Amino acid sequence: MNEQKFLDDIDSCLDCKSCLEVCDTFKATNNELQSPNGRLIIAKKVLTNENISEEERFSLYTCTLCSACNLECPQAINIADIVHASKIELVKKNQGPFEIHEKIIKGIVENENSVGGKPEERLDWLPKEYKAIETFEKKESDTLLFFGCMSSFRVKESASAPYKILTHAGYDFKILENEPCCGEYVYSAGKLELAKDMFKNNVELFKKNGIKNIIVTCGGCLYAFDTVYPKYIKDYDIKVRHIVEVVHELVQAGKINLKSIDKTVTYHDPCRLGRKYKNGPSINEPRELLEMCGVEIKNISENPKKGPCCGAGSGIRGVDSNLVIKIGANLFNDIETKEIATSCPLCVFNFRYVNYKNQIDKDSKYITDYILESMEKK
Ligand code: SF4
Ligand code: SF4
Structure with a gap:
């Protein structure tokens, strides 16, 4: 871990607060401690051996490490990695995890x-x-x-x-x-x-x-x-x-034949596939696959790479389930279709949980359900 690099990056923050606009935990709480910018301030304390409050420790552990903030930052600060590095430091000091x-x-x-x-x-x-x-x-x-x-x-x-x-x-x-x-x-x-x-x-x-x-x-x-x-x-x-x-x-190579299942769904990009994937991000493949199944796709945000997190990443479900439910509800509010397709089982699981807790009438499905249905259609 290059601590000095992290500290230099934190010091390069312009305090412009652009990152707040994309952070789902900030949007759900309106609490700057639960924002990227707020977490950088806490991370600096951790990395320089200053004591932090229980609320600040909580804030580091409610970051989903979704990396949406990284894309927004004009200083190209890798905020998610810095938050993660401070969690490693907390473990060394016996102050983490929960x-x-x-x-x-x-x-x-x-x-x-x-x-x-x-x-x-x-x-x-x-x-x-x-x-x-x-x-x-x-x-x-x-x-x-x-x-x-x-x-x-x-x-x-x-x-x-x-x-x-x-x-x-x-x-x-x-x-x-x-x-x-x-x-x-x-x-x-x-x-x-x-x-x-x-x-x-x-x-x-x-x-x-x-x-x-x-x-x-x-x-x-x-x-x-x-x-x-x-x-x-x-x-x-x-x-x-x-x-x-x-x-x-396989579909492009003609090894799988797809038939139209004629549906309209919203596609949710999981952050680890649509944003953090080193080889990717894989934004087009899932959409093209769904389209080949005759599925009309609605998007959640104009730039899928900057789409919202499902709210469940990095173990925040155990720390603050109400926050997870609120993030999920915010996401559902932006969705018109009954069905949400995604390519991560954790997102599917979390959407079902949020749906149940908020009593919203949405269905969440893993992407291969659509492929299989389309393959098996008579
Ligand atoms: S990684 Fe995600 S949850 Fe964490 S501070 Fe950045 S935008 Fe917020
Ligand atoms: S976007 Fe980057 S520079 Fe602006 S406040 Fe957030 S971390 Fe600092």
Whole structure:
């Protein structure tokens, strides 16, 4: 961590407050402590060993690390990375993360998932006919379809549909019977040493299984494998792609035929795919795929790269669920369609939660639901 660079960047802030306009936690609270600019001031205190108040500590942990502010800043300050670096500092000082994060991290260490799922139920989504033929790690393939906690346990159709689509297209891949957690939750909570151990163990597991390519369904796993792992693993050479990119390629190659399902939906860009993705951002592929399914797309913002966050990133659900509900409600207010499509199971899960809590009549779906429906249409 280059602390001096972070401090220099913080000092370059012009206090123009442009970043406030795009920060969903500020828009939901109107509290400058919960804004990018406010968080930079707190981060400076943390990085220079000044004490911070409980409210300031809370503010660092309610940042979703969505990076919308980074794009707005005329000084090109990487605000999200600075907030994350200050969380790492807080952990070193035994002032972070929160008890709820520790509880979830204990679950990750014991059961390899952040959502309290039972390891023996991880592959419950796998259709029976495939369970009989799936050979897991033993299969000769260097491509891993990786599902992560949310797809495996909470939004299971975002595991089963990608599996069915790739199988139908004759794509060569395998899955792991006992998939590990990618470690993104641990990393974003600031527990860097534990996260690094997880990254190292996972890469060893991938190497042992001959994995050279990973296809992910989740934005968090994408960010971890694509952007974070290369920072900490020497000679990391695994190619990482999101399922949307792979399916897009297969459709263009004529391996998947799509029929019109005639719908109108709003497409939400997950920040880890539409904004933070090192190879991307992947803005056009999901839209083109939906259009090829005969879906008319409505956008939330004029510039999709600057679109809002679902409100659930970086473990803020555990710290302030009311804030998450408010961010989600703000986003729903800007949506005219009943259906919201997105490419991250955490966004789907969060939208369903917000919908339930606010009693709004919206449906949230993972993008491959539309592809599968279109493929299977008679
Ligand atoms: S990363 Fe997102 S939530 Fe955090 S300060 Fe920036 S805009 Fe706000
Ligand atoms: S946009 Fe950048 S320069 Fe302006 S207040 Fe925010 S962090 Fe400072």
